[in-house]
Amino acid sequence: MDIRELLAGKLSEEELRKVKRAFDIIGDIAIVEIDESLREKRKIIAEAIMKVHKNVRVVCSKAGPVTGEERIRPLEIIGGENRTETIHTENGCRFKLDISKVFYTPRLANERMRIARQVREDEVVVDLFAGVGPYSILVARLAKPKLVYAIDKNEFAYHYLLENIKLNKVEGRVRAFLGDCREVVEEQRIMGVDRVIMNLPKQADHFLDVAFKIVKNGGMVHFYYFLREEELFEGAFKIIQREAGRFGRRIEFLEARKCGELAPGVFRVVVDFEVNP
Ligand SMILES: C[S@@+](CC[C@H](N)C(=O)[O-])C[C@H]1O[C@@H](n2cnc3c(N)ncnc32)[C@H](O)[C@@H]1O
Structure with a gap:
């Protein structure tokens, strides 16, 4: 099922249009961009993401751009477990990492x-x-x-x-x-x-x-x-x-x-x- 379909009834039509369907998943953590006007609804959105993507255990929202020499982005955990460390599989290799660091x-x-x-x-x-x-x-x-x-x-x-x-x-x-x-x-x-x-x-x-x-x-x-x-x-x-x-x-x-x-x-x-x- 689509995230917007799950959220229908909980968000207005206008709000639904602002929910981004595309986002990155690193390991079991989803990193989403949430429109400022939907801030109050962020927990409901995170729940919907975890329902649609059964492998996602943590949802983070972007809290600013990637900055500094170390190229790190500030994040806020908005749903699921309280952690930012995960293991991501890419091209057959496994990478342990903390997405906040x-x-x-x-x-x-x-x-x-x-x-x-x-x-x-x-x-x-x-x-x-x-x-x-x-x-x-x-x-x-x-x-x-x-x-x-x-x-x-x-x-x-x-x-x-x-x-x-x-x-x-x-x-x-x-x-x-x-x-x-x-x-x-x-x-x-x-x-x-x-x-x-x-x-x-x-x-x-x-x-x-x-x-x-x-x-x-x-x-x-x-x-x-x-x-x-x-x-x-x-x-x-x-x-x-x-x-x-x-x-x-x-x-x-x-x-x-x-x-x-x-x-x-x-x-x-x-x-x-x-x-x-
Ligand atoms: C854009 S990230 C790319 C990391 C990795 N290649 C990847 O694809 O995920 C750039 C990395 O360069 C590191 N970095 C920045 N300036 C550096 C420097 N002068 N010497 C060594 N590492 C540096 C940052 O800490 C960061 O991890």
């Missing part, structure tokens, strides 16, 4: 698989903004990389990253580091790597220098960024070209695509490029 979106599942399928045996991969490990762990499980360096500065993300490495039995293939990626690559003397994943679309441009420093000739970079419709994809190409020039590297753009819409007319994009001398 770390970034996670299930909307990148296909994109993560697209990247993992490109990884060849014995590659060294660096995931500069690893979060709880959805790229690093999938790469380690699906391909046979020599090593994946997974870095994150959020201590909660790092905590779950360590747990998820064990949960998915990839201890030998993924090494996790807590800290700023620029500092970690210096300290660990990471260089000459085959592939760099840069999933920090809000600020990835500030870290292109790190990517150019560590990627080997013939290596690949996956650069995520936010662009408005009118900037597709030149807005990203220009920034990458400029940074490549500063490092005396030549680049070849291999693919550019949208992988999500952040707001009307604003897209998450990914640009794959190969780096050469």
Whole structure:
């Protein structure tokens, strides 16, 4: 049954029209956007969601935008159990995480698989903004990389990253580091790597220098960024070209695509490029 059908009689026609049918489910937690005018009805809406989606045990409403370097969104629990930790399954991997303390979106599942399928045996991969490990762990499980360096500065993300490495039995293939990626690559003397994943679309441009420093000739970079419709994809190409020039590297753009819409007319994009001398 549809959520709006369940709520008919409890909400007015006008209110029903404002109930969003689409929302993310992470593990057994639903994350919904509730119109301010429906605030008083949020518990009834949460009950309806749990009736329709039998696997949902917690309903949270978005209480603000994703902000800060750690990319966390404030949330309010509006129904079900009083917790924000869950285990989410994606592409056959299991990720334990607390949705109130770390970034996670299930909307990148296909994109993560697209990247993992490109990884060849014995590659060294660096995931500069690893979060709880959805790229690093999938790469380690699906391909046979020599090593994946997974870095994150959020201590909660790092905590779950360590747990998820064990949960998915990839201890030998993924090494996790807590800290700023620029500092970690210096300290660990990471260089000459085959592939760099840069999933920090809000600020990835500030870290292109790190990517150019560590990627080997013939290596690949996956650069995520936010662009408005009118900037597709030149807005990203220009920034990458400029940074490549500063490092005396030549680049070849291999693919550019949208992988999500952040707001009307604003897209998450990914640009794959190969780096050469
Ligand atoms: C958009 S999230 C992506 C996380 C993960 N790749 C995913 O797909 O779920 C970006 C992550 O980068 C981390 N981060 C931000 N700035 C960082 C930095 N300078 N060094 C390392 N990690 C950083 C944040 O804590 C956050 O977990």
